[in-house]
Structure formats: C-alpha cells, structure tokens
Amino acid sequence: MCYALKGEEKTMPLKPKYSREEIIDAAFSLAREKDMSAISARAVGKRLNVSSSPIFTVFECMEQLRAEVWKRAVAFFDERIQQACAAHPETSFITIGAETIRFAINEPNLFRILFVRQRPAPKHGNIIMTDSKAAAMATQAITNTYRIDGESAKKIYDRVWIYTFGTAIMSMTGMLSLNDEQIYDNLSRQYEANYLLIKKSS
Structure with a gap:
C-alpha cells in the first residue's frame, strides 16, 4: 500500500517529463552513492533537474519507486x-x-x-x-x-x-x-x- 509522505504529496496527473526508466535510473544512482534512505521525491527530482511533482506522474508513491530500485x-x-x-x-x-x-x-x-x-x-x-x-x-x-x-x-x-x-x-x-x-x-x-x-x- 502506498502512503504519501510529508513533503511528497501527489499533485494532479501531468504528462511525464521523464520516462519510468529514467526516474528509476536516477533513484538507483542515489541508492548506489548513498543508501536507499536517500531516495525521496525531492532528491530524485533534483537529480533530474525538476521538481518532485513529475515523479508522481509515473509512480503513485515512493514505496513503488524504492521497490523498483530494489529490483534494479x-x-x-x-x-x-x-x-x-x-x-x-x-x-x-x-x-x-x-x-x-x-x-x-x-x-x-x-x-x-x-x-x-x-x-x-x-x-x-x-x-x-x-x-x-x-x-x-x-x-x-x-x-x-x-x-x-x-x-x-x-x-x-x-x-x-x-x-x-x-x-x-x-x-x-x-x-x-x-x-x-x-x-x-x-x-x-x-x-x-x-x-x-x-x-x-x-
């Protein structure tokens, strides 16, 4: 089950600026350099040079993204x-x-x-x-x-x-x-x- 964390609230659906794979790539690089705990919508967005909002046009919550990073x-x-x-x-x-x-x-x-x-x-x-x-x-x-x-x-x-x-x-x-x-x-x-x-x- 997904839960929106404080500071990571979902916004209205938008057309994704980055693909699912590109977002996973960015999150994976954060985990590789730091740890799984370093993965947040804000941190991933910063790595992609966007706000945190585009992350939620692809993933319902950060738990889903972290699961993909685990699989990666x-x-x-x-x-x-x-x-x-x-x-x-x-x-x-x-x-x-x-x-x-x-x-x-x-x-x-x-x-x-x-x-x-x-x-x-x-x-x-x-x-x-x-x-x-x-x-x-x-x-x-x-x-x-x-x-x-x-x-x-x-x-x-x-x-x-x-x-x-x-x-x-x-x-x-x-x-x-x-x-x-x-x-x-x-x-x-x-x-x-x-x-x-x-x-x-x-």
Whole structure:
C-alpha cells in the first residue's frame, strides 16, 4: 500500500517529463552513492533537474519507486555474478563467493541494501544466495569437481556461504582487507576443508 509522505504529496496527473526508466535510473544512482534512505521525491527530482511533482506522474508513491530500485539492485548484482560464472564455469562455486566479497568492497551501499538492511517483501526479488540459480550452478560445479552427490555439494556450498557472508561484511566495513588472490585462496581452502569433513563423515 502506498502512503504519501510529508513533503511528497501527489499533485494532479501531468504528462511525464521523464520516462519510468529514467526516474528509476536516477533513484538507483542515489541508492548506489548513498543508501536507499536517500531516495525521496525531492532528491530524485533534483537529480533530474525538476521538481518532485513529475515523479508522481509515473509512480503513485515512493514505496513503488524504492521497490523498483530494489529490483534494479538485484539485477545489477545478479548480472555481475552471471558474468563472472560464465567466465569460469568450472569453478563457479568459488567465483560466486569471490564476486560477492568484491561487490561488498566496491559497491558497499548496494551490498548493504541487498544483504544487510531489512529487505522488502519477497515479491520484490530473491537475493538468498543459498537458494538461487547461481547456487544451483555452484552446487553442480562442486558435484563435478569433488565427485560427490548433490546433497553433500549443497551442504558444502551452504557452509562456505556463511564464511563468504562474514568476510563480505568485514570487507565492507573496513575490518578486513583482502586482495583478489587472498579472497580466492581463502575460499578455495574453505571448500577443500568442508569437502574433507564431508568425506570423513561419509
């Protein structure tokens, strides 16, 4: 449900001066540079060099626009993951983790929006990395690499994701500083260690 916020009251419908995509682009750039909380009709209008009124010729309320920004952020992250996996399909399970950590370092505000702050309802997008197309691809790669069953591969991936998320958070906040080689090496060791644990218990 949409609620008009103070200072963001709707006016009579006008012919849109900017397209839906242009408004989303402006709002996304604000979120990328600052945070989702930076998105307001006034701030988006200022970025487009217009008043806040044109925003409401396209969106009924700011909640709708923020939902679109969320989806844009999900798509932006997913594209990064897919491109990285396409370049290294045989080690996609390591690539996903490495790219997630790099994303936290290079895009801290978007990472915070996707993984740290309270998420919108599931209908706005699914970014759970242990339940996604990327996770399925990684699990299959683990199965092929270590010659284990799918259930064991999924268990390994889920365990390493906890390490990945923790490393990403510490990297985002500046508590940890790793270069690409260290990121890849640490993830490789995590997978190897968890594989040996699975093998030992079987």
